[in-house]
């Protein structure tokens with residue numbers, strides 16, 4: 001049994017460690033040798049269709065939905081097209097405004113999620129072009145979509161998704177850059193700069209994995225708590241949401257993700273002495289604001305761990321209890337690194353509590369009912 005887990009105790013831990021390879025495989029052959037252009041020959045969408053896109057709707061469930069939140073930031077900032085995110089089970093029932101100039105992107109690891117498939121059909125019924133980002137080539141969603149961008153994460157067995165999520169982020173980054181190229185919203189120099197940063201990600205993930213013992217110690221500490229909060233701004237908030245889901249799924253510790261600036265509008269009432277709060281603080285542009293939010297938490301006795309870049313560690317240590325540093329990348333790419341720390345945190349918390357990490361109670365890997 002450990003052989004099929006590649007020597008790891010659980011599939012989840014194996015899959016967390018497979019992320020550097022999943023990033024490399026998902027990028028492989030998808031840029032020119034000079035690293036100045038994204039090439040996606042599999043796409044049937046014409047340049048004219050791409051130039052005519054008026055809006056994008058990203059629809060998915062669970063972890064794939066959270067990848068879509070990161071995708072939105074990438075597409076909006078690089079290609080300047082308005083993007084909406086929808087939970088697949090909600091999408092059809094809100095009568096979404098879809099036109100033939102809408103690009104619907106469905107995201108699904110398995111390609112079999114019933115609600116996501118229904119959303120794809122809703123897009124089609126309204127004349128939209130549908131692009132699927134999926135990990136399974138022959139899946140129902142891949143077969144019905146107009147275009148498919150495959151993530152090359154390899155089979156994912158653990159119910160809690162890890163490498164599929166991060167590969168979806170890589171796919172979104174490639175696709176957003178491709179849109180930017182075709183629509184002329186970024187210079188070749190800027191695109192080359194982002195592609196270079198993307199190519200450093202696998203090695204940077206490896207360096208996070210080497211420090212997993214620090215995370216394990218903290219996980220054992222939080223495993224004694226009943227409630228926990230994740231905070232962040234911008235893409236850090238997107239990562240906070242996925243981090244919180246990961247923890248709930250496998251450790252059964254109750255946790256909530258909050259946009260750091262929103263906490264004071266209600267949820268701050270739940271912060272009392274010793275409540276663990278994990279602040280994702282990687283976005284320089286809003287770092288000062290996040291630090292003010294951290295201080296609000298500290299003033300109520302919350303115990304704060306910050307996840308940030310090395311250069312901010314000393315500064316942050318003035319306001320928080322502990323820091324985990326992640327390697328430096330472009331702000332829009334940090335989710336591909338910061339999430340690895342919180343995946344490990346969820347894993348080790350579940351392990352400390354003696355739960356079935358790979359097969360959490362009540363959950364299925366793929367949900368084929370609506």
Ligand code: G6P
Nearest residue numbers: 062063064108109110113364365
């Ligand atoms: C299930 C899984 C989640 C997953 C979601 C969507 O709930 O337990 O981990 O994120 O389905 O799955 P999909 O295959 O569509 O990405």
